[in-house]
Amino acid sequence: MNALVQAAARDLEALRARNPLVLSFTNSVVQQITANMLLAFGAVPAMLNDGEEAADMLRACTSALLINPGTLSREQAREMRIAVQTAREVGVPWVLDPVAVGLLGFRTRFCSELLTEKPALIRGNGSEILALAGYSAAGKGPESNDAAEAALPAAKELAATTGAAVLVTGPTDFATDGHSVLACSNGHPLMCRVTGVGCAMGAFAGAMLAVSSSPLQAAASTAALWGLAGELAAAAAPRPGSFLTAFADTADALTPHAVLTSARLSTFPG
């Protein structure tokens, strides 16, 4: 057990004690699993479409904002910009989850522009992080063809230029602030067989930002808690329908003790 794992266990306790509200502008496919997983872990989900309403909520009671352009429309992009600008004004940290950036032109331009608005955390697979950092990358929809590790240099650059912690997800997840790199080997392949598990992880990263000691630790705690809940659920329910149910049950039941004994977080000699 190391300090990273101890911090992840503390972050879980803080999440349960403080129930931060995460406001998500996210794609319509994953809204239910996103809200249900936040609730299961102890956070409070909120989702809106209107920028003025988002501003009201950001000023009132919001701990973090998620921007996920998975089913982006021109209208949604406009409202998301209002939400992000308000979040900066009022000091609410925000997460960018650049789904399918690199493959689709409109969202690639949109997310690249948003990088100037100082996201606190960026979560993506290897292809998405490579593309967002300005490298070409081949992706087939939301699944990554580039290993997360291959995207590490791009992730470090992206962190350095934006000031965000970057979480690159894959069989091993990597978190970096541009200097340190942390690695997490929790998780299970079944997590890629249910829609929205990756996107909901972006919202969960928002909850972690609200309780963790730094964006880098938030990224590491996200990877560890999310991956551990997923692997425990897969052990209980080895097919995708029942996995979806077990994932929420496991998140609800996850204890700091289980994190201390089973989270696999370490510094990475990158």
Place this chain on the structure above:
Amino acid sequence: MNALVQAAARDLEALRARNPLVLSFTNSVVQQITANMLLAFGAVPAMLNDGEEAADMLRACTSALLINPGTLSREQAREMRIAVQTAREVGVPWVLDPVAVGLLGFRTRFCSELLTEKPALIRGNGSEILALAGYSAAGKGPESNDAAEAALPAAKELAATTGAAVLVTGPTDFATDGHSVLACSNGHPLMCRVTGVGCAMGAFAGAMLAVSSSPLQAAASTAALWGLAGELAAAAAPRPGSFLTAFADTADALTPHAVLTSARLSTFPG
């Protein structure tokens, strides 16, 4: 067993016999659970975005309309107004579920305007009912900070001024038509740990309007049947993922006999 409980059991039988179609303009987070719970109880769900299409459906085969502004956009507000006006023209009763009214300005104005269109039933938590009645109320997103009972005077006023039955939900639910107050103590805390359980209850209230003897009884039957299905599901499945599954199964399996023996509905000396 009292007359209110007997009426709730009859309403369940009528629902199964008549399968009313409930047209919902509701937020995108809760559409799946809303449709699935209506189906499980014996109603027919329909959801639309376009006001002209809503008018076609309201004229053809619709028993009730739900308006839920949970993820309201300017465009959706416009289409919802067309739907509500058509519902009034053709005599279809409609339910208002004022999610997060009081906290967010745009929807607060929108729902306040809609009150002139004679909703048959309004369902909200204490904060939302207080705000809709014109009192200030503190709310953190969709969850209520004010006890339902504290909102009872506001609920009675709102019922008196609009002509709607008002259902205030909380650990105890209260239904009022401005004169009588009914109380229901069915339900379980796990119902707040799954997204959309409250919003789907608003759609279920529409189904009850279609089969019940009055809006007030519809509100009471909604509270009793919904709360009873929830508490039976929680007894079978004590964590949120499996609760979601069990809730639909329990709604499907709920019998009038179970309602007669386990619904807790009474008049409230308010």
Place this chain on the structure above:
Amino acid sequence: MNALVQAAARDLEALRARNPLVLSFTNSVVQQITANMLLAFGAVPAMLNDGEEAADMLRACTSALLINPGTLSREQAREMRIAVQTAREVGVPWVLDPVAVGLLGFRTRFCSELLTEKPALIRGNGSEILALAGYSAAGKGPESNDAAEAALPAAKELAATTGAAVLVTGPTDFATDGHSVLACSNGHPLMCRVTGVGCAMGAFAGAMLAVSSSPLQAAASTAALWGLAGELAAAAAPRPGSFLTAFADTADALTPHAVLTSARLSTFPG
């Protein structure tokens, strides 16, 4: 066992081997079940709102496109047209699922216009196919009042005039290319008690188009694999909440051997 059943078993093997990406413009109620069922069967789901983004994806890595106007808006209709036109340009086959056509005016006009864009496959219930072929039909929302068999002459006409294979779904499903008619008696009534099972079948038909020998065989394989997964799930989970979970598990577990022994596909003497 006949050649149709053998082809359905081969189509399942090809689906698992090739993992075609199906891009769906579909209604917001059914997006989660659609994506999860495609994943469970072995396909890759993608969903978008923007026509320009759809064009990028259709040019890059898409095997089939689904158009389902279940929650159609004016804006979505415009973006769907761009997607369909691009699909034709780049040779990606597309499926039309004309939900509630005949009942609602705007989508009836929209889907009728789209027929000139050469869909490869059309899936609907009897009412919808009758209406799309220009006959009047009474429908109560998404459920069919006309038996699928009564719509067979209309289905054959529609296939002949559009060049599409037409899949008419009901207790018995019928597939026709305007000449031959195939019938499938797999399936279970519980499939109508869970929202989106029909709509998700339309997306699955897109996956079948990507691996099958012809649109007619794709329609027949769709009916057989979908219906068989549904009846096996219903045998394991006889209530709607647990059926939804079991349906994905069964799709994931379905073997070519089970298809060979239990699919009920035959030519129909129509």
